[in-house]
Amino acid sequence: MTINTKINIMDTALKLFAEKGFSDTSISAIAEEAGIGKGTIYWYFESKKDLFFSIVEQRGQDYFNKVLKLDNDSIESEQIIYKYIKYTIEFIDNNYDVAKMLITNTEIINNEFKKMMELKQQQVISILEKALKRGQKEDKFRGFKSRDIAFMIMNIAKSGHNQFNFSIEGNIDQKTQKIYDFIMYGLIKEERKT
Amino acid sequence: MTINTKINIMDTALKLFAEKGFSDTSISAIAEEAGIGKGTIYWYFESKKDLFFSIVEQRGQDYFNKVLKLDNDSIESEQIIYKYIKYTIEFIDNNYDVAKMLITNTEIINNEFKKMMELKQQQVISILEKALKRGQKEDKFRGFKSRDIAFMIMNIAKSGHNQFNFSIEGNIDQKTQKIYDFIMYGLIKEERKT
Amino acid sequence: MTINTKINIMDTALKLFAEKGFSDTSISAIAEEAGIGKGTIYWYFESKKDLFFSIVEQRGQDYFNKVLKLDNDSIESEQIIYKYIKYTIEFIDNNYDVAKMLITNTEIINNEFKKMMELKQQQVISILEKALKRGQKEDKFRGFKSRDIAFMIMNIAKSGHNQFNFSIEGNIDQKTQKIYDFIMYGLIKEERKT
Amino acid sequence: MTINTKINIMDTALKLFAEKGFSDTSISAIAEEAGIGKGTIYWYFESKKDLFFSIVEQRGQDYFNKVLKLDNDSIESEQIIYKYIKYTIEFIDNNYDVAKMLITNTEIINNEFKKMMELKQQQVISILEKALKRGQKEDKFRGFKSRDIAFMIMNIAKSGHNQFNFSIEGNIDQKTQKIYDFIMYGLIKEERKT
DNA sequence: TATGAATGAGGGTTCATTCAT
DNA sequence: AATGAATGAACCCTCATTCAT
Numbered sequence: 001m002t003i004n005t006k007i008n009i010m011d012t013a014l015k016l017f018a019e020k021g022f023s024d025t026s027i028s029a030i031a032e033e034a035g036i037g038k039g040t041i042y043w044y045f046e047s048k049k050d051l052f053f054s055i056v057e058q059r060g061q062d063y064f065n066k067v068l069k070l071d072n073d074s075i076e077s078e079q080i081i082y083k084y085i086k087y088t089i090e091f092i093d094n095n096y097d098v099a100k101m102l103i104t105n106t107e108i109i110n111n112e113f114k115k116m117m118e119l120k121q122q123q124v125i126s127i128l129e130k131a132l133k134r135g136q137k138e139d140k141f142r143g144f145k146s147r148d149i150a151f152m153i154m155n156i157a158k159s160g161h162n163q164f165n166f167s168i169e170g171n172i173d174q175k176t177q178k179i180y181d182f183i184m185y186g187l188i189k190e191e192r193k194t
Numbered sequence: 195m196t197i198n199t200k201i202n203i204m205d206t207a208l209k210l211f212a213e214k215g216f217s218d219t220s221i222s223a224i225a226e227e228a229g230i231g232k233g234t235i236y237w238y239f240e241s242k243k244d245l246f247f248s249i250v251e252q253r254g255q256d257y258f259n260k261v262l263k264l265d266n267d268s269i270e271s272e273q274i275i276y277k278y279i280k281y282t283i284e285f286i287d288n289n290y291d292v293a294k295m296l297i298t299n300t301e302i303i304n305n306e307f308k309k310m311m312e313l314k315q316q317q318v319i320s321i322l323e324k325a326l327k328r329g330q331k332e333d334k335f336r337g338f339k340s341r342d343i344a345f346m347i348m349n350i351a352k353s354g355h356n357q358f359n360f361s362i363e364g365n366i367d368q369k370t371q372k373i374y375d376f377i378m379y380g381l382i383k384e385e386r387k388t
Numbered sequence: 389m390t391i392n393t394k395i396n397i398m399d400t401a402l403k404l405f406a407e408k409g410f411s412d413t414s415i416s417a418i419a420e421e422a423g424i425g426k427g428t429i430y431w432y433f434e435s436k437k438d439l440f441f442s443i444v445e446q447r448g449q450d451y452f453n454k455v456l457k458l459d460n461d462s463i464e465s466e467q468i469i470y471k472y473i474k475y476t477i478e479f480i481d482n483n484y485d486v487a488k489m490l491i492t493n494t495e496i497i498n499n500e501f502k503k504m505m506e507l508k509q510q511q512v513i514s515i516l517e518k519a520l521k522r523g524q525k526e527d528k529f530r531g532f533k534s535r536d537i538a539f540m541i542m543n544i545a546k547s548g549h550n551q552f553n554f555s556i557e558g559n560i561d562q563k564t565q566k567i568y569d570f571i572m573y574g575l576i577k578e579e580r581k582t
Numbered sequence: 583m584t585i586n587t588k589i590n591i592m593d594t595a596l597k598l599f600a601e602k603g604f605s606d607t608s609i610s611a612i613a614e615e616a617g618i619g620k621g622t623i624y625w626y627f628e629s630k631k632d633l634f635f636s637i638v639e640q641r642g643q644d645y646f647n648k649v650l651k652l653d654n655d656s657i658e659s660e661q662i663i664y665k666y667i668k669y670t671i672e673f674i675d676n677n678y679d680v681a682k683m684l685i686t687n688t689e690i691i692n693n694e695f696k697k698m699m700e701l702k703q704q705q706v707i708s709i710l711e712k713a714l715k716r717g718q719k720e721d722k723f724r725g726f727k728s729r730d731i732a733f734m735i736m737n738i739a740k741s742g743h744n745q746f747n748f749s750i751e752g753n754i755d756q757k758t759q760k761i762y763d764f765i766m767y768g769l770i771k772e773e774r775k776t
Numbered sequence: 777t778a779t780g781a782a783t784g785a786g787g788g789t790t791c792a793t794t795c796a797t
Numbered sequence: 798a799a800t801g802a803a804t805g806a807a808c809c810c811t812c813a814t815t816c817a818t
Contacts (some may be wrong), residue, residue, distance in 0.1 A: 005778085011242070018778085021217075022217075023215075023216075023217030023218070024217070024813080026812060027812070027813060027814085028811095028812070028813090031780095036778080036779085037778060037779040037780060037814085038779080038813090038814090039778065039779050039780065039814090040777075040778050040779070042814070042815080043777065043778070043779095044815090047813075047814080048812095048813065060365060081381075083248065089813090111810080120334045121360075122360070125360065125814085132381075136382075140382070141381065141382065142381060142382070143382045144372070145363065145372070147360075147363075148362045148372055149376065149381070151353055151360060151361070151362055152350055152353045152362070152373065152376055155349055155352055155353045156346050156349055156350045157352055158349055159345055159346045162784065166315075166316070166341075166345060167345070168342045168345055169339065169341075169342060169347070176337070178339075178342055179346065180336070181338075182343065182346055182380065182383055183380055184380045184381050184382045185336065185379075185380040185381075185382055186273075186376065186377055186378045186379040187326075187329070187335045187336060187343070187377055187378050187379075187382030188334070188335065188336070188378045188379055192284075199787080201804085203812080218787080220786080220787065221788060221789080222786085222788090229804060230803075230804085231804040232788090232789090232793080232804080232805070233789090233790080233803070233804055233805065233806095234802075234804070235801055236789065236790075237801090237802060237803070238802095242787095242788065242789090248777085261794090284799060359790080369795080389741045393798080393799085408607075410605075410785085411604075411605030411606070412605070414790080414791060414792080415792060415793080416789070416790095416791070419801095424671065424799075424800085425799060425800040425801060426792090426793090426800080426801065427793090427795085427799065427800050427801065428798075428799050428800070430792090430793070430794080431798065431800095435792075435793080436791095436792065436793090444809070449614075452751055469769075509748075513748065520769075523757070523769075528770070529769045529770065530767065530769060530770070532760070532763075532764070533751065533760070535615070535748075535751075536750045536751060536760055537764065537769070538740045539741055539748060539749070540738050540749055540750070540764055542763065543737055543740055543741045544641055544734050544737055544738045546737055547733055547737045548735045554703075554704070554729075554733060555733070556730045556733055557727065557730060557735070557781090559730075566726070566727075566730055569726075569732065570731065570734055570768065571769055571771055572768045572769050572770045573724065573767075573768040573769075574764065574765055574766045574767040574768030574769075575663075575714075575717070575724060575731070575765055575766050575767075575768045576722070576723065576724070576767055587782085590794080595792060608807075608808065608809085609809060609810080610807085610808085610809090617784085618782075619784060620783080620784065620785095620809095620810085621782070621783055621784065621785095621810085621811080621812080622781075622782055622783070623810095624780070624809095624810065624811075625780090625781060625783095627811080630809065630810090637780040650807080748814080752794095
C-alpha cells in the first residue's frame, strides 16, 4: 500500500507536530495516523527527536540552499533582499507546517539542534549584512548598522506567516512586494532626509 | 520559611520554563530548584498550566495596559508607533524570561489561553492600525494597507528580542530609535517617491 | 460558634463517609464542610481511621448494648427474634449513614477493626443461636441447625436497609412485622409439615 | 511470557481487590504480584476502574444470564425461587473473590457502574416478584406484598456468602436446600395459620 | 520490513499528616 | 484550641523505546 513508508511517517509527523506541538504528539499517535505500527517508526528513525530533525532538514534544506546562493556579489544588493524575502515567504507558504513547527517548538529541542539552527541563522544574517554593506558602499542605502538592519529584515520577513489568525494579505508575490516596499521606503511620505 | 513562597515558585518556574520550555520543565524540578516540597506548589496553584498562566498574567499585564493606553486620538500617530516599540522593547528587556517563554511555548498551551492571547494581539494590531489610518488621513504616511503594516510593525518590534544569540545593539532607547527610524524611513537613501 | 467541635467533626465526617466512601473522602473535605481548619481534626482524632472508628463506636454502641440485653433466658425466644429485628431496623433507620458507611466500607478498614466487628457479630449470632435452641427445646421451632438460621436471620434483618434504591415498605414497626412474619411462617400457605 | 497476560492481570487484580479493597489496591501492587510491568496493565485496560469493571462483567455475566432465564412462566414458581437461590450460592462459591469484591466495593465505584448494577438488581427483584405473584394466584403462597418478599429473598440468598468468618454449613446443594426450606416454611413448627 | 506487546522511568497530582504560630 | 502552610510518599497514568516474532 505504502509506496514509501518513510515519507508517510515524516508527512504524518509533520502534520501532528505542527498541530499539537512536539511534546504533545506521541509516537503512538503518529503511527496510528499513518496507519502503521509503532515499531516501524523506529526502523526508519532512531528516536522521536531524530524524526523531528529529519523533517526539518528535509524541508528546510531547499530553502537554505537557495538563500545561500544569494551570497553572490554579482547580484544587486536590493535583489538579494527582495529574493531573501520572497524565498522566505515562499518557504512559509509551501511549508506552513514546518514553519509553524519550527517557530513553536524551537525551545523544546535539544541543544545540538539549536546550535545548528543558530549557525544557519547566523549565516543568513551574514549574507544580508554583506549585501547591506555593499549597498551602502554603492550609496544606495542609508547609513546604519548593517547587522541590526539584517536582523530586522529577518524578523519582518516572517510577517508572511499567519500568527494569531492574521497575516499580510495577498499571494506570494504580493506579500513579498509589500514587505520589500516597506523595508525600502518605510512609512513616511514626506521628503526623504539623508 | 521564605518570606513569599508564591513569588519564589513563580520566579523559579519562569526561569525554568524559559530555559527548557514548558513540557520539559517538571513540577519536581521547579520544587527542587525553589527549595520547597512538590506539594507546596499545589497549595498556591491549581495545576502546572495554572502556574504558567499566572506568571504570564502577572508579568504581561503591565505591558498590555500601557499599550492599551496608546489607543488615544490625542497622541500623534508617530508617537503611538514610537511608544509601542519602546514599550515592547522595554517589556522584553525587563521580562526577558517571560518573553522567551511566551514566544517559545505558545503552541503547547491550551486553546483557552491561546484565544486570550490572540484576542490581546488583535487589540494591539487594531490600535496600531487605527493610528496608521489616522496618519494617512493627516497625509503623514504613504498609502498602504494599514492592517498589513500594523502586522509588520508588530513583528519588527520583536527584533529587540535576542533570538539565536543575536539582537539589535544598544540600550532600550537606542534600540527603539533604530527600529523606529527603520520603520519610518526604510533603507533607501535616494529621493523619496510618493 | 461551635459549641462542640468534636461532634461537628464526627457528624460531618459521617455524612461524607456515607456519601462517598472512606477513601474518597478527604480530611480537607471534612474540614471544609465542617467549617474548620484541617489541623483541628488532628487535635481531636489521631488519624483519619481513628475518626472513622470513633464514629462507628459512638453510633453503634447503643444498638449493640440493646442487643446484648436480649441474651436473657427470661425473654421468650420469639420475642428475642422480634426485638432483634426491631432494633436492627431501628438502628438502620436512625443511623442510615452509619449503616451505609459500615456496609460499604468494611473492607477498607484495618484488621484490628475488622476483628472487633467480627467479634461483635459473633456475639450477636450466639445470642440468636441460643434463643433458637431454646425455642426448639420448648418445641416451638422446627428442627434445624440453629447457627445457620441465626445467620439467615441476621442477613434478612438487613432488608430494612435501602439497597439499590429499594427497601421493604412501611415504618419501623411495619417493616419489623413483615420480616418477623416471614421468618416465622415462610412463604407456603398449605398445611404445615412437621 | 505468560500465555495470557490479560487473564493473569484480571486474576491478580481480582485477588487483591477482594483482599484489600479497590482503593487500597494499587496498580503497582497488581503489576508486581502479577510479575509484569506497570505499563502492561494499561495495554489491556484503559484505567484501574476499567479493570475492575471488566472483572465484574466477565465473572458476573454468566450468573446474571442464568438468572434472567428464570423469567419464564413455564417454570413453577417454587422452582424459580429454588434455582435463584442455587445460582446465587453457586456464584458466590465459585466466585468468592468477585462476590466479596462486589459486596465490599460497591460504593467506591462510579455512578455509571452503580446505575448498571442497580438496574440488574431491579431486574432480578422483578423476576422474583413475578414468580411470587404467580404463586399467590395459584394459591401456593400466603398473602403478602410480593416485592417485599422478593427483596428479603435476595438478602437471605446472600447468606451463602462467608461474612465475618461464618457462613451456612454444607455444600452448594445443602446450603440451597437449607435456605429454600427456611424461606418456604419459616421457623414455626405449629399448625400453619392461613 | 514490519509489528505490537511489554517495559519502566518519569510525569502531574492528591492528601494524610505535621508543626510553628 | 485552632489554624493552614508545608511536606513527601504514593497514587494513576503516559509514552518513548525495545525486541521477539
